[in-house]
Amino acid sequence: MRYALFxxxxxxxxxxxxxxxxxxxxxxxxxxLIDIKGASCCPAPGVTRSFTxxxxxxxxARNLCLAQNLGLDILTICNGCFGSLFEISHILNNDEKxxxxxxxxxxxxxxxxxxxxxxxxxxxxxxNLGKERIEKCMVNRIEKRAGxxxxxxxxxxxxVKKLDNPEKPKMLDELVSWLGVSSIEYKDKMACCGAGxxxxxxAPEVAIKMAKTKLDNLRNANAEIIVDVCPFCHLHYxxxxxxxxxxxxxxxx
Numbered sequence: 520m521r522y523a524l525f526x527x528x529x530x531x532x533x534x535x536x537x538x539x540x541x542x543x544x545x546x547x548x549x550x551x552l553i554d555i556k557g558a559s560c561c562p563a564p565g566v567t568r569s570f571t572x573x574x575x576x577x578x579x580a581r582n583l584c585l586a587q588n589l590g591l592d593i594l595t596i597c598n599g600c601f602g603s604l605f606e607i608s609h610i611l612n613n614d615e616k617x618x619x620x621x622x623x624x625x626x627x628x629x630x631x632x633x634x635x636x637x638x639x640x641x642x643x644x645x646x647n648l649g650k651e652r653i654e655k656c657m658v659n660r661i662e663k664r665a666g667x668x669x670x671x672x673x674x675x676x677x678x679v680k681k682l683d684n685p686e687k688p689k690m691l692d693e694l695v696s697w698l699g700v701s702s703i704e705y706k707d708k709m710a711c712c713g714a715g716x717x718x719x720x721x722a723p724e725v726a727i728k729m730a731k732t733k734l735d736n737l738r739n740a741n742a743e744i745i746v747d748v749c750p751f752c753h754l755h756y757x758x759x760x761x762x763x764x765x766x767x768x769x770x771x772x
Contacts, residue, residue: 522594522639523586524552525604528560529750530596537750537771541596541641547656548648552594555585561603565716568603576617577624579607583638584630592637594644596771598749599715602672605638609679640673642748642772643682646690650697660699666742666767667691667702668733668756670749671711685709694772695746705740707733712747714755730759737767745769 530537545552559578562568568575582604586593595601611618612634622631645653669688677685686709692702713719713729734756737745745767747753756769 520549521551521553521591522644523555523589523591525555525558525561525582525586525593525595525600527595527597527600527750529754533754534750534771537596537753540771544656545594545641548645548652550644550648553589553591555582555589555593558582558585561597561600563599564603564606565599569717573620573624575603576607576610576621579603580611580621580625580632581628581630583608583636584625584632587633587636592639594639594641596641597751598640598670598672599751601638601640602675605680606676608634608636608638640682640748642673642691642694645772646694650693653694653697657698662699663701663743664703664741665695665700665744665746665770666705666737666740667695667708668712668745668747668752669709670747670752671715673748691746691748691772700744700746702746703740703742705742706736708736712752712755713759714751719755726755727759727762730755731763734759734763734765734767738765742767746772748772 526538542552559582562575562578593604595604611621611632625631669691674680674683674685674688683690695702710733711729712733713726719726745756753769753771
């Protein structure tokens, strides 16, 4: 099994440990990850898409073409990257007019999107590998009470992604349970961390307030760790905890 690894921006720039852990874990599981040379930002929908959908589609399609040239599907380690690239591929595969417009733009750099690349989230791939395969590679069980954070772009829009029930999902809860972690229920579990959609950059006080609400709920539920599947959510929880004085370790799955 081989995938083209799409790192995104935050993991390699702010949390290289996420990247190295991803490479190590998938190697142990027998999954080969191939680097995508020349990849750009996904690009983030909360920024580029809000200004010009054409540029958002074209930049994303360029990344898809890089994986297409490798003959591989894409593996993402970030909800935002997964959301952008998955939705871009879905739009282009179902809208001939937009696909033609994007391919006209791509022709300027000698590329053409043909719709053959699938976009996968790393947690989805881990889940599909199955409990038995993961347990065989596990070194130590993690006996902790964890508050799992799904984030916004992993499961939604659910009518397109169809990975899990967007209101009462089980995928991440089951995944962490295979590692010995007890996934706890807590208030507003499916709420946004507060960072997305440009909120962290444009209205940081709102972003911090939203994260504080979730952190309070996690603390009230006696969470010992927070498990996320998105470096941007990870960054926001991490920085908010430092700002407000919380002490719940944040772990990227």
